[in-house]
Amino acid sequence: MEALFPRIWALTRQIPPGKVATYGQLARWAGNPRLARAAGYAMHSAPADVPCHRVVNRFGGLCDAFLPAGRETHRMLLEVEGVGFRPDGTVDLEQYLWRGPEL
C-alpha cells in the first residue's frame, strides 16, 4: 500500500503532454474524490519528476503557489507542450483537460 503522494505523482506523470488534469480528478483516480486537497499537497512535496505544471485546479487556472521559478515559466512550459493558454492565464479545459488514464 503506497502512500498517496507517490500514487498521485504516478498519475501526474501519466498525464499526456499537452494535456492537463485537475486535482479532483487525480484524487478521484487515486481512489478518493476528497483527496483533492491532499493531491495538491502531494504536488507540493512532489519531486522534479512530477510535471506539476500539468496539474491545475478545476478552473483550469494554475496555482500561484507552485511557481518556484515564475508563473511565466509555467505558462511557457504548457505552451511548449502544446497547451493553449487563454488571456486570463487559464488553460482551455474544454480542449486540454485530460479525460482519464484509461482513455
Added chain:
DNA sequence: AGTATGACATAGC
C-alpha cells in the same frame, strides 16, 4: 501524539 494547515471540490441556498 496531537494539532494546524493545505497547490480543492462539492453541496446548498
Added chain:
DNA sequence: AGCTATGCCATAC
C-alpha cells in the same frame, strides 16, 4: 444562475 459555506483526507510540525 451565481455565490457562500462547509466538508474531507492526508501530511507536516
